[in-house]
Amino acid sequence: MEIAGYNMPEELYYDQYHFWSKVEGDEIVVGMDEFAVKLAGQIVFVQLPFVGKAVSAGKKFAKVESGKWLGTVYSPADGEVVAVNEELESNPSLINSDCYGKGWMYRIKPADMSQVQSLVHGGKDVLEPWLQADIAKYAK
Secondary structure, three states, X not given: OEEOOEEOOOOOEEOOOXXXXXXXXXXXXXXXOHHHHHHHOOEEEEOOOOOOOEEOEOOEEEEEEXXXXXXXXXXXXXXXXXXXXXXXXXXXXXXXXXXXXXXXXXXXXXXXXXXXXXXXXXXXXXXXXXXXXXXHHXXX
């Protein structure tokens, strides 16, 4: 679904930092949403945590850099990193070209899936006011 020129798939869950989570079985795939990608500019580096790393909801566990921005990645849920997108080591710009596909960043096995379900999620009636508020704050 497009909102204010940004592709924001409604099946995804979004956190306040504009990272998305997609539920796949008992795991979640995590990446940057298009709003964050456009704000950051060309991504030049992604810190890949080790597989097996324990993560806690709301706590930082990785970093993303562009030429003008250094961002922290916060976990959407308590759990464990079960996979990382190793292609990002040599080609971090995959995030820019396909943030919802080949630019995925991490897979986490959450201890409690309800933590993910408490993130921003829904149709245009939910996502549009949330995104418009952040556009007003950050995309000046």
